[in-house]
Amino acid sequence: MKSALAAAGPFTPAQLVDRVKDALPSLERARQKGRDLEKFQSVDAVVHELEPTEPVFCIHPAELRAAARRFRGFPGRVLYAVKCNPHPAVLDTLFEEGVTDFDVASVDEIKLIHDLFGGRAGQYFNNPAKSRPAIRTASKDHQIRFYTVDCEGEIDKILDEAERDSDLIIAVRLATQSGDARYTLSTKFGAAPADAARMLQTISKAGVKAGISFHVGSQCLSPSAFEKAIDLVGGVARRARVPLHVLNVGGGFPAPYPGDNPKTIEHYFSRIVLGRRKLDLPTGCILLGEPGRSLVATAGTAVLQVVVRRGDAVFLNDGVFGTLQELGHPKERRPTRVIRKAGSPSSRLAPFRVYGPTCDSNDVLGAPFLLPEDVREGDWIEVGMMGAYSLSMRTRFNGFHTDRIVAVTD
Ligand SMILES: Cc1ncc(COP(=O)(O)O)c(C=O)c1O
Numbered sequence: 001m002k003s004a005l006a007a008a009g010p011f012t013p014a015q016l017v018d019r020v021k022d023a024l025p026s027l028e029r030a031r032q033k034g035r036d037l038e039k040f041q042s043v044d045a046v047v048h049e050l051e052p053t054e055p056v057f058c059i060h061p062a063e064l065r066a067a068a069r070r071f072r073g074f075p076g077r078v079l080y081a082v083k084c085n086p087h088p089a090v091l092d093t094l095f096e097e098g099v100t101d102f103d104v105a106s107v108d109e110i111k112l113i114h115d116l117f118g119g120r121a122g123q124y125f126n127n128p129a130k131s132r133p134a135i136r137t138a139s140k141d142h143q144i145r146f147y148t149v150d151c152e153g154e155i156d157k158i159l160d161e162a163e164r165d166s167d168l169i170i171a172v173r174l175a176t177q178s179g180d181a182r183y184t185l186s187t188k189f190g191a192a193p194a195d196a197a198r199m200l201q202t203i204s205k206a207g208v209k210a211g212i213s214f215h216v217g218s219q220c221l222s223p224s225a226f227e228k229a230i231d232l233v234g235g236v237a238r239r240a241r242v243p244l245h246v247l248n249v250g251g252g253f254p255a256p257y258p259g260d261n262p263k264t265i266e267h268y269f270s271r272i273v274l275g276r277r278k279l280d281l282p283t284g285c286i287l288l289g290e291p292g293r294s295l296v297a298t299a300g301t302a303v304l305q306v307v308v309r310r311g312d313a314v315f316l317n318d319g320v321f322g323t324l325q326e327l328g329h330p331k332e333r334r335p336t337r338v339i340r341k342a343g344s345p346s347s348r349l350a351p352f353r354v355y356g357p358t359c360d361s362n363d364v365l366g367a368p369f370l371l372p373e374d375v376r377e378g379d380w381i382e383v384g385m386m387g388a389y390s391l392s393m394r395t396r397f398n399g400f401h402t403d404r405i406v407a408v409t410d
Contacts, residue, residue, distance in 0.1 A: 047339045056406060060387075064296065067295045075269055076286065110144065126148040148213055150173040150196075166209075169208070175214075220253070223268045257385055302383040312351070323391060323402050358397055
């Protein structure tokens with residue numbers, strides 16, 4: 001079979017260098033597809049076999065499968081938000097469980113999904129702020145037919161840059177009012193109802209299929225937030241009076257982090273069903289959802305080590321510039337457990353301030369960890385429910401980078 005480089009024809013030397021550079025990231029991705037992750041039976045086995053002095057990130061495929069199955073009850077099509085955890089082993093497992101559509105936000109994510117699944121995956125370019133070259137690549141090289149916007153300028157860009165055919169859909173993202181989510185996204189994205197209605201008319205007048213999307217915010221603890229947002233959609237749809245081809249209810253479904261006690265996912269689905277019933281949507285209108293966190297949160301564990309104990313503070317070998325980025329938020333809690341090489345840690349727990357390994361004083365967790373009062377240098381700390389917004393947020397700041405990733409099969 002001809003390679004993509006050879007198939008593309010003759011180049012000047014400079015063009016060839018550019019082509020090779022373009023091809024490198026995808027070769028790199030192909031190499032680390034993650035289908036052959038080192039496997040361990042349990043987190044304890046990871047610690048006892050590796051005695052790791054660098055952080056190890058464990059992926060639990062069984063948890064991914066269970067989460068994907070829970071989403072089979074979603075009353076529409078499920079797109080996985082790649083940004084949440086783009087590790088190929090995660091994407092592969094979700095794909096095997098039937099999650100074959102993806103919310104992508106960048107050309108890099110588009111290429112990642114393309115390299116892994118080719119034309120078998122559906123891709124939806126739902127970042128409301130896209131560059132013109134990114135739209136061109138998405139449309140011409142990857143045949144993406146679904147785009148999201150939240151202002152007129154972005155509609156113009158898509159009309160200029162994307163291939164126009166009867167499959168092209170542009171969804172207008174509506175800002176939501178929800179105060180029920182830990183991470184409000186509508187401070188950055190989303191149009192006000194009157195503007196959204198005007199945009200729907202612009203899209204429809206251009207002969208393109210129109211849709212509406214929203215995101216109630218991440219880790220949304222109130223199922224009724226979805227119903228309220230769908231009510232808002234109803235008002236916009238009545239104002240715009242154009243046929244709606246898609247209703248995208250976004251992500252935001254919560255993970256069962258300690259202290260958050262979210263309702264089960266079925267409560268969220270039924271509010272979406274109730275909200276949708278009140279709308280007078282055309283029969284062909286497709287319902288989409290784009291969960292990230294709730295599909296992957298329980299499928300990741302960070303295995304870290306105490307580098308220094310200083311009074312009631314511990315310094316770990318990973319922190320907010322690594323996989324613990326979200327734990328900078330004072331409301332974020334995760335299950336933790338200390339694993340000691342020999343002997344057992346004290347059963348009496350005490351709150352510890354937790355610092356990461358870098359020299360930045362912001363490298364500190366927002367909430368204390370409750371740890372055995374005799375926690376000490378060399379102890380390992382298992383931090384559970386770390387599957388979401390962890391691997392995807394890692395930096396190399398100060399030379400620290402978590403890149404040992406294994407599968408745990410229990
Ligand atoms: C457009 C879009 N869709 C889906 C998601 C996933 O949200 P969550 O992880 O809260 O489910 C996000 C998160 O930022 C997003 O921006």
